[in-house]
Amino acid sequence: MLSHANRDRLLVVLVSPRNPLNIGAAARAMANFGFPRLAVVSPYSLHWREARSAVGAPTLLQNAVECASLAEAVAGCTLVAGTGTLAHRKPEQLVIPLPDLAALFLREAARGGRMALVFGPEKRGLTRDDLSFCHLLVQIPTVPEQPSMNLGQAVAVCLYDLISRANDPAKSAFDPPLPELQPDRGSNQPASSATLERLAGIVDQTMQASNYSPAEMRGANSHDLRVLLRRLALTEQDARRILGLFRRILWRIEH
Amino acid sequence: MLSHANRDRLLVVLVSPRNPLNIGAAARAMANFGFPRLAVVSPYSLHWREARSAVGAPTLLQNAVECASLAEAVAGCTLVAGTGTLAHRKPEQLVIPLPDLAALFLREAARGGRMALVFGPEKRGLTRDDLSFCHLLVQIPTVPEQPSMNLGQAVAVCLYDLISRANDPAKSAFDPPLPELQPDRGSNQPASSATLERLAGIVDQTMQASNYSPAEMRGANSHDLRVLLRRLALTEQDARRILGLFRRILWRIEH
Numbered sequence: 001m002l003s004h005a006n007r008d009r010l011l012v013v014l015v016s017p018r019n020p021l022n023i024g025a026a027a028r029a030m031a032n033f034g035f036p037r038l039a040v041v042s043p044y045s046l047h048w049r050e051a052r053s054a055v056g057a058p059t060l061l062q063n064a065v066e067c068a069s070l071a072e073a074v075a076g077c078t079l080v081a082g083t084g085t086l087a088h089r090k091p092e093q094l095v096i097p098l099p100d101l102a103a104l105f106l107r108e109a110a111r112g113g114r115m116a117l118v119f120g121p122e123k124r125g126l127t128r129d130d131l132s133f134c135h136l137l138v139q140i141p142t143v144p145e146q147p148s149m150n151l152g153q154a155v156a157v158c159l160y161d162l163i164s165r166a167n168d169p170a171k172s173a174f175d176p177p178l179p180e181l182q183p184d185r186g187s188n189q190p191a192s193s194a195t196l197e198r199l200a201g202i203v204d205q206t207m208q209a210s211n212y213s214p215a216e217m218r219g220a221n222s223h224d225l226r227v228l229l230r231r232l233a234l235t236e237q238d239a240r241r242i243l244g245l246f247r248r249i250l251w252r253i254e255h
Numbered sequence: 256m257l258s259h260a261n262r263d264r265l266l267v268v269l270v271s272p273r274n275p276l277n278i279g280a281a282a283r284a285m286a287n288f289g290f291p292r293l294a295v296v297s298p299y300s301l302h303w304r305e306a307r308s309a310v311g312a313p314t315l316l317q318n319a320v321e322c323a324s325l326a327e328a329v330a331g332c333t334l335v336a337g338t339g340t341l342a343h344r345k346p347e348q349l350v351i352p353l354p355d356l357a358a359l360f361l362r363e364a365a366r367g368g369r370m371a372l373v374f375g376p377e378k379r380g381l382t383r384d385d386l387s388f389c390h391l392l393v394q395i396p397t398v399p400e401q402p403s404m405n406l407g408q409a410v411a412v413c414l415y416d417l418i419s420r421a422n423d424p425a426k427s428a429f430d431p432p433l434p435e436l437q438p439d440r441g442s443n444q445p446a447s448s449a450t451l452e453r454l455a456g457i458v459d460q461t462m463q464a465s466n467y468s469p470a471e472m473r474g475a476n477s478h479d480l481r482v483l484l485r486r487l488a489l490t491e492q493d494a495r496r497i498l499g500l501f502r503r504i505l506w507r508i509e510h
Contacts, residue, residue, distance in 0.1 A: 028404075032402070033396075033398065034398040143288065147287070149287050150280055150284075150411075152407070153283070157411050160416070161419065
């Protein structure tokens with residue numbers, strides 16, 4: 001059984017959910033499988049209020065965190081997994097099939113990290129920009145003719161998979177070789193999303209201050225930088241060291 | 256990947272579903288995971304029409320079979336798995352955790368059988384009587400505080416589990432020892448639910464004709480008989496032989 005402490009290391013994030021029934025269904029699946037932590041990014045406020053006040057809404061909906069941006073929602077997480085299909089998309093992140101996620105989650109939890117599992121809005125799913133905050137993209141093995149799942153069902157399927165694989169010692173999550181996301185560096189913790197965002201911010205400023213980015217390339221360069229920083233699998237110590245370096249560089253440029 | 260031929264060997268059965276949104280969600284999960292065969296037992300006709308005529312309803316809803324009884328729905332199946340929680344229930348059937356179902360399904364399919372996966376109505380789930388048509392009860396590993404899943408989510412989770420475990424040769428479904436439901440008897444097929452029902456019917460008649468069952472025990476005895484016949488794991492040949500014997504006995508009693 002996945003321990004309470006480990007379930008607490010998973011944050012479910014719903015980005016701009018529209019339908020209150022879907023929010024309720026996602027929360028119900030979380031309650032069914034015992035995951036207490038939910039964050040909602042810029043929900044439509046009327047629908048959000050409706051979902052929270054629904055009869056029988058689980059307590060975790062009352063305790064859900066409301067965030068203005070995905071960056072804010074995942075700030076405390078060290079591994080951010082987006083969900084979606086590969087239809088019409090050539091992802092910049094590592095793509096893993098859902099059955100491989102449990103092993104990554106358990107490893108992250110074992111070294112003190114926290115994972116966010118991010119679901120996009122019903123109609124369009126996660127955007128390329130949303131995905132730039134993710135370390136990897138999790139693919140649910142749907143058929144090509146009907147790839148897109150209902151939001152509440154996608155949440156249920158992902159959480160069930162985590163529970164059922166962590167549950168079963170015969171199919172140990174640590175047996176298959178894991179994709180090397182973050183090479184182990186002794187007691188060093190993986191960098192949190194908040195630290196990576198601070199780092200991205202200062203590198204961005206430096207790129208502008210040094211006239212690296214022409215105005216029309218600024219958005220694309222910021223995006224590429226975010227994707228790159230997540231692929232590097234920095235430890236918190238790495239990230240802080242580089243942050244210090246760029247602060248120094250920026251100060252030199254500006255003075 | 257689970258082959259098309261194998262997906263065709265699974266029948267999803269919804270018993271008296273009430274909410275058209277749930278029927279639609281169940282059908283959508285089936286379409287997502289590529290299972291085409293749906294049967295619905297005595298649905299509320301207004302809601303059933305509404306679900307079928309919904310915009311974007313998958314084709315399999317149009318092709319769904321409508322049945323008056325669960326016995327009729329599962330008649331062609333050789334393995335019938337009910338779903339539900341164990342809360343307030345002491346089941347008479349073998350109970351297996353959902354992750355063990357894929358192995359049983361693959362074995363049944365390999366010897367030419369068909370499996371029904373049966374879901375109860377939203378409020379109350381499958382009754383004891385419904386379960387007497389099932390060989391086993393599948394338990395989804397929900398937490399005790401919130402055991403009962405939404406219908407559409409339960410269907411999604413079960414189908415995903417079948418797909419994901421049949422999908423992954425590393426976790427071969429045939430490795431762990433399987434609960435011995437139906438001992439292998441050479442080329443002999445397991446008895447279909449229709450044959451078992453015919454057998455139950457004639458044994459029932461014989462019990463009455465021989466004054467075995469006092470009137471007030473008749474219902475309970477029929478129920479116990481159905482449960483017993485499924486536990487015996489008869490082959491089609493066994494069942495037909497016993498059927499012949501009871502026909503003969505009944506004829507003797509009546510003439």
